[in-house]
Amino acid sequence: MSSAPTAPKTSTATSADASMNxxxxxxxxxxxxxxxxxxxxxxxxxxxxxxxxxxxxxxxxLGPGFDLFASFVTLAVGYIARxxxxxxxxxxxxxxxxxxxxxxxxxxxGLGTTAIxxxxxxxxxxxxxxxxxxxLRLVQGVAVGGEWGGA
Numbered sequence: 001m002s003s004a005p006t007a008p009k010t011s012t013a014t015s016a017d018a019s020m021n022x023x024x025x026x027x028x029x030x031x032x033x034x035x036x037x038x039x040x041x042x043x044x045x046x047x048x049x050x051x052x053x054x055x056x057x058x059x060x061x062l063g064p065g066f067d068l069f070a071s072f073v074t075l076a077v078g079y080i081a082r083x084x085x086x087x088x089x090x091x092x093x094x095x096x097x098x099x100x101x102x103x104x105x106x107x108x109x110g111l112g113t114t115a116i117x118x119x120x121x122x123x124x125x126x127x128x129x130x131x132x133x134x135x136l137r138l139v140q141g142v143a144v145g146g147e148w149g150g151a
Contacts, residue, residue, distance in 0.1 A: 046116075078137045081137070085141060089105055116137075
């Protein structure tokens, strides 16, 4: 049994391995994970609210079945907007810094969530309520897409 000679490790590979084990890298990975977990938790909460509450609060005048469908369409809007957020925040992340864009995307997500929680119902402001809901879901979707690029 002869073994083929192996190439020696280069200093580039060694320095790359060492940088992956630093305290800063662990902190970055942990903060990215926590940010992603919070944003996905927010999306799960929204999906639950869309199935149980939003159809009655924002789309009650559409009739049974259609109200639930419209509620889930607002959920889909958030997913459709994600690639746009990735492009926008990725572009500015390259120019201004990924950490700044990551913090900005998390801030936008939090503000969007708060605004949805404070949104008046259709009974209070009419068709402006579901339109505002869709707009806020677009904002949230863009923010999540930006978080992916920053993380």
